[in-house]
Amino acid sequence: MVIKVFGGKMVECKKVKEIFRVTGIKGKGAFASFGTEVPKLAQQFLARLDEIDNHLDTEIALFEPKRDDIHLEGHFYVGVIVKETKKEVPVGMDYIETALDYVTTRGKISDLNKLHNNLLKWANEQGYKRNLDSHIVETYHPMVNSEEEVEIYLPIYI
Template identity: 35%
Template sequence: MCNVVSKDFKAVVIRNRGLFKDYAQLVPEAAQAFLKQGHLVQNSSGLEVAFYEPKRGEDHLEGTFFTGYLVHEKAEMLPNGMEYIDAVQTYASIRGKTSEVGDLHSRLNRWLSENNRQQSTDQYIIEVFYPAPNEEEEAEVFIPIKD
């Protein structure tokens, strides 16, 4: 089920760049690299997060993305190579199994179209990952929308 929510995402992340067509491989690799340093993050919620620059057209081939942890508040010191993001926005959201994250994006985009909502291409698309002991991890996708 799709929802509209206003959220404030605070995160400590590592910045990455890559071709949009390679994101399915690049993002998990970047997330694994981040986890090796994740213990250095203060005020961590323990939830993994990814922020994506939206693709703005067919000629927009390369984008910036961030992988890291959601945090409860900004730390006084950030680990080397990491940065703090605070994203406050209205989002359309959907939650499901991590293995279905591509389908979650498709369903959410279809819902936006059916409900006459527009994506805000000036804000990051966000995915939050929820561990589920003895079950498959869940993901929640947040697409920024225009008010």
């Protein structure tokens, strides 16, 4: 674990092994449009939240990593973390489970791009190699009396 100064504030970056069990809806489009397309699909998903049992109320998104400058379109999932492996999910939804090594950080959602850049820089400084074949994960956490926070998980090779 390392604490970095980021915008005058201490931000924790660390390596973790995490298992994510997710029920969600798949979307796709231009990487440049993810900033508007992901929240739009998330709203559609949340309207169907009552169809999913055993969820933890933690919203999550999984993103195909952009591999290079000519990789212009990708896919993503929006959903919720569920407590156990699912054999059946509602129509039009998918179950995704990942168990990987990640580098992670957490902060205000308004700092999303800065958090991603800071985490990438820290991971490179530590010598971690990104796993571009696995999804980037973001979990979303409403905060009492303050702005929502996001936790970012970038998959790495060990």
